[in-house]
Amino acid sequence: MSSNPDIRSLLSKCLPGHSLPQPFYVDSDVYEADLKTVWSGEWIFAGTRPELKKTGSYLTIQAGPTSVIVVRGADDTIRAFYNTCRHRGSRICAEARGQTTKLVCPYHQWTYDLDGRLLWTRGMDPEFKADDHGLRPVHVREVSGLIFICLAQQPPDTDLLERTASRYLGPHDLPNLKVAQQTSIVENADWKLVMENNRECYHCTSNHPSLCVTLPDDPFLWGGGTSAGSAIGRAHIDRCEAAGLPSAYTIAPSEQWRFVRIPFVGSATSFTLDGKASVAKRVGTVPFDDAGSCLFFHYPNTWMHFLSDQVMTFRIAPLGLGTTELTTTWLVHKDAEEGVDYDLGRLTEVWTNTNDEDRRIVEENQVGIRSAGYVPGPYSHDHEGGVIQFIDWYRRTLDSHLDDHMLHAAE
């Protein structure tokens, strides 16, 4: 990004309640600014503790050209490091996930401990200090089994998030789940369009036939406040909370994240084509099957569903201008046995369909926005309140980080 003043100038042209001006979705300077501000300054969801089952389990996560290793140490602490050797910069782990005893660079076998310390090199100069060449650490925080990383030098505070997540997600007992399936797809669209798409169900009826069997598209169920606009939603929340399941709509003061529990359509209990449970074992301490879904989002890169029989996490990562990866993970009770307690096809088919339908939609959105004929259009406050909320958060957050970035660039 050569010129922050240009980004400010672009920000000043945004219309409230409207989609963003074209450059926000197509311009390489904005894309670079997004990476250097929002993606480098905020907490990013990386995965879950069940993905790091034991000592040496690791996963990698991409933010633009930057890859980060998240790894579980011998002390069971989860740490994160830039996935780049301190010698000549080779990527260390090429895979999306794996299991290792040490982190070994494939180029010259510089060998790092799981805590990032450089343990071994060969033939370096006498004055070389291994202690100065450990892997560069990245902040990591575990929140009720969810793992977040932050590339900033001073990461934002997470106290309120931790306390809130503990209440809402604790009953789903994420640390005692296991990964049943994980998939990644690439969508040819700016990451913000992928997130906008998730933040409304205005498009669901016409595009998601299998999802709509169970997921209601009434925006007042999710919309904000106490979901007071929906009697069904209110009743569901009251019933769940009476059973000890925190469920009422709550949002961060910054509006970066939100929790709310919504009911499914009719008597449905899970994301299946018949609405029935997809896994025989209930997770955690959820008191009944028809608990609906506890929805959680955390900008810029995740949304999740916490059900009575499964948890689904969605993680997006910009891979390049107009290219976004979506990684979906299905988690079930750690003792649930495939083929006995659940059928993998049945567990995953609704959201496999839905993800592909969304991919097609956002790609067409991206193509249309590239046109000289594009002008920002109005969102529906009723149906797209969530999109407005995301866009507003994005604009504030981008703006707030521009100064940091200018300070860094001036160094």
Place this chain on the structure above:
Amino acid sequence: MSSNPDIRSLLSKCLPGHSLPQPFYVDSDVYEADLKTVWSGEWIFAGTRPELKKTGSYLTIQAGPTSVIVVRGADDTIRAFYNTCRHRGSRICAEARGQTTKLVCPYHQWTYDLDGRLLWTRGMDPEFKADDHGLRPVHVREVSGLIFICLAQQPPDTDLLERTASRYLGPHDLPNLKVAQQTSIVENADWKLVMENNRECYHCTSNHPSLCVTLPDDPFLWGGGTSAGSAIGRAHIDRCEAAGLPSAYTIAPSEQWRFVRIPFVGSATSFTLDGKASVAKRVGTVPFDDAGSCLFFHYPNTWMHFLSDQVMTFRIAPLGLGTTELTTTWLVHKDAEEGVDYDLGRLTEVWTNTNDEDRRIVEENQVGIRSAGYVPGPYSHDHEGGVIQFIDWYRRTLDSHLDDHMLHAAE
């Protein structure tokens, strides 16, 4: 395009009668300038009336990242719109052609009438005005069955074109033809190289064996004035005009378009490998089989052949820097029956070959121009007069629009 002064500076370095300096063919700033001036300020050929057979028939045309829908209304009027929803900007029609009753955005089903009015949305805010959110119109003009669009706010005048086309093309009765075949290929070359290639037959002998069976490569048949340099051409024009078929060379004062009728080699009547007719039914009121071809070009994006038994249109569209799409359409009498009156393979083989040969040629041209060793070279006035004429038109037209563009950019 960041800097029009740079484009002017480049223009000042062009040598008369020579190919353009390297940046005109390889530089992204020039490409963007082409899109914003020539392609946004001039009429662009989009298709023919037979491609829009009935109410709701539509086609889409690309100019760089901008897609335009051309659609036939219930009143049989042909209209054009930016192919971008006024809601969140999704592309509306993803296909190159189709048939519909309404224009429905795939994202949230905003529904537009064929005349562009927004007919239906769901759940928009009370203050939302549908009337303010119709599809953004693009100028459209029908010229003897040829459909042109223009992205400019004030499109250029077409009176002379309409009057002239009526005389030259009227006898071929385009509205009563039908599409026999339409193909698209992508050429990895700047759009100007594709057009330059079409504007000379200096390369034909060595590259187009099947085309040269019927198409003469004598440049004096096409060259200009009264084709006085060619006795055969003069005789053909005289014979055709005596039979009521306007044929003499005529060119716009701006030199943007031209008509001239040329004879085929020997007794050939159509583009076939034996020179015989490819369709049993003659088109329109053409008085005899051996009428040769009435050649029409219209910059920046089309050339056409009007024969006694078929009409061929060629349309180019820049898809990106160094990438151009060529769409070829073969039209025959609407009552001609495939397999009875014509064989599709025989109808299309000569130009299918020729297009592919030209693709290879212009791609090698593009590759060679990218070299540090490229210097603009001299065109032959005899054989490449048409190229000189195109390049001169391009330079004048680019220059004339730079000011418009600067005014717009300053808004």
Place this chain on the structure above:
Amino acid sequence: MSSNPDIRSLLSKCLPGHSLPQPFYVDSDVYEADLKTVWSGEWIFAGTRPELKKTGSYLTIQAGPTSVIVVRGADDTIRAFYNTCRHRGSRICAEARGQTTKLVCPYHQWTYDLDGRLLWTRGMDPEFKADDHGLRPVHVREVSGLIFICLAQQPPDTDLLERTASRYLGPHDLPNLKVAQQTSIVENADWKLVMENNRECYHCTSNHPSLCVTLPDDPFLWGGGTSAGSAIGRAHIDRCEAAGLPSAYTIAPSEQWRFVRIPFVGSATSFTLDGKASVAKRVGTVPFDDAGSCLFFHYPNTWMHFLSDQVMTFRIAPLGLGTTELTTTWLVHKDAEEGVDYDLGRLTEVWTNTNDEDRRIVEENQVGIRSAGYVPGPYSHDHEGGVIQFIDWYRRTLDSHLDDHMLHAAE
């Protein structure tokens, strides 16, 4: 490259003995600067005389977007020309190598003699002067059967190189070898990473199992001076020189090129999986089989192995930002017969494996360097002295040409 001052500023940030700052490996301005300075100002290895067996034999070589034809004339002189027609700029030779009688442009058949003179055109204007439109020459120099080209107007002096090469390479008699195999692979990495990789064997043990059968990885064999750090190396040099085979380490004052002869592991004589000779006929006047390899590098684009039974040349060419082509040529005695004197698979398998292993390594290096987490790391003086030497040469050479380039840009 818009701004040489930026390149100078980047150069000033390089740390001695460390890998280069990120922009040198990933920035398009640096890539363009590399092409316009190092690659346009220095001699580039193009091929060997055996690749141009007779009159009209040619090869093409790429440096970024610029292709050069190297061709053997009727007078057996080898000449080089920009592979771009002086007419409209088409590439003339699309193939990597071939045999022709004249250089004929595929577009309009402008025909050039093998010495570059324009021999024939058709229908050009009366004032057109063929003498002014010969192919643009590129400097070419043959050095003991190695062919170098230079795009600069005033190429650097080659006297010392010629004298030295004559002594070291003469015994291998390159002009009397023949090409047994030539392969090209593309590596997704900056050309400097490909060269860095070649300049050390620190990575060999873990990555090149088949190469390590015969090639020792002791850096003191190659390191510099008299290879005094290695008794084995010293003994090998003494033995070879006593037999009349120049072998001692020698490097250009500019450090652009170097010769040294090293022994193989144990009694190995060639790059094979059992260490035995791969070709039954010894090349030139090499006095014994176990002469090891005479190593030659010449920046920016080649390294070679001269053995007793074969010669291998490696040539790299930048194809684009982060994309490099590696061409490997195996040469054997001209009278060696495939299937009798050598088996092609056995001859080529070790370096086919090794090249692919190196491709994987440098691609991971490139990926890791793109990260925001990359910081230049320290090279081992013992094991990576050759890399330091290359990087230092690169920085000096880039710097020395920036002024030339600014002068040219100001023209």
